[in-house]
Amino acid sequence: MRQQFLPTGRVHYLPMSEVDEEGVVTSRITGRQRRIRARKIVDASFSKTVTPAMRPPPYSVAEGVTCVPSSELPRMAAAHAAYVVIGAGKTGMDACLWLLENGADPDSIRWVMPRDYWWINRETYQPGEEFFPRLVASIANGVQSLAEGATVDEVFERQEALGEFRRIDPAVKPEGFHGGFVSDSELAQLRRIRHIVRLGRVRRIDPHEIVLEQGTVATSPQMLHIDCSAIGIPPRGAKPIFEGNRITPQWVRLSQPTFSWSLIGHLEASLEDDEEKNRICRPIPAPDTPRDWVRMMAIELSNQYVWSRTPVVREFQFNSRLDPFTHRIRSMQPTDTEAKAHLERYGKFVGSAAKNAARLLAG
Ligand SMILES: Cc1cc2nc3c(=O)[nH]c(=O)nc-3n(C[C@H](O)[C@H](O)[C@H](O)COP(=O)(O)OP(=O)(O)OC[C@H]3O[C@@H](n4cnc5c(N)ncnc54)[C@H](O)[C@@H]3O)c2cc1C
Structure with missing residues (x-):
């Protein structure tokens, strides 16, 4: 902001402010208000993420219990010898990994996991030339699994067998998928934690007991309770991206927010008709x-x-450094035999994958 945009003289920056539907901007610090008139509003708040530090925990915490948001873990960990990690999304996983990396005994960690998730294998999605064949393999695997799976469960089992998806406990069928990534070395670390509490969500933490939806477990005032229960990306569904004077950026390609938003910007700069732009970019x-x-x-x-x-x-994709595939695929050499084989496999299955996806969603 300070180096790139403000020196142009074309940008006004109003940090620490709230804006309402009428375009009144109120400073959170001084309360000063000013009205803005915009030809177009880009509403990035629709994709807002939530972290534990942004709100109180969604359960009650009795006096005498130490319960902190995950961001406090580095400051608080040393004063405690045992830990309860509450939440099993990416934040909960990272809290466990941080403790293990810093030498915590796996048996000192109790991990509250209301439901298990499927995770994407980190290996499948790495930037750089040496990972390109694996990236193309991953895209081909996705359409092949989708084309051949008779049920959603079977699609996921195929993805797991192909090394695309992972789960923490092979004996538990995950009910959730949030698009988080895990590496096999992280998975090996997480599997060292034996005290996993699968009793639903936490309702209350008392000094000597944690009350969950389906039971209770013991705790103590000496335990550090680490809140990792914020739903990182609250489910909001989708809305049209281009609507009159409002643009609401959302994903238009899996796991690629930066590419998605840049394409939306490019379409806004290149085309007039909202209907046409929305047809090109379904959120x-x-x-x-x-x-x-x-x-x-x-x-x-x-x-x-x-x-x-x-x-x-097409032109934009070819020239965009945020698109990891298009330019590289177009410039493939005869020596790219492995990537070529996967690309052919992608071509073979993509049509039937789209058809089978429609069938699975209708069922
Ligand atoms: C723009 C963008 C970029 C991303 N990039 C990456 C990336 O680079 N790498 C990556 O790995 N992932 C990425 N993701 C995906 C991300 O990992 C997932 O969105 C992940 O689910 C976020 O984890 P979380 O812990 O914030 O929330 P959640 O997955 O929602 O986890 C919250 C946990 O808290 C639990 N919980 C809720 N209430 C309670 C309660 N009362 N008691 C106990 N537990 C409770 C839930 O059951 C859940 O286990 C990205 C997502 C977006 C939108």
């Missing part, structure tokens, strides 16, 4: 369950199909 809602991954893939494949027939997008 992909954030996932909550395995079935949502199928929905995401269905929209993704439909968007890809439209983009492949829209020169203004």
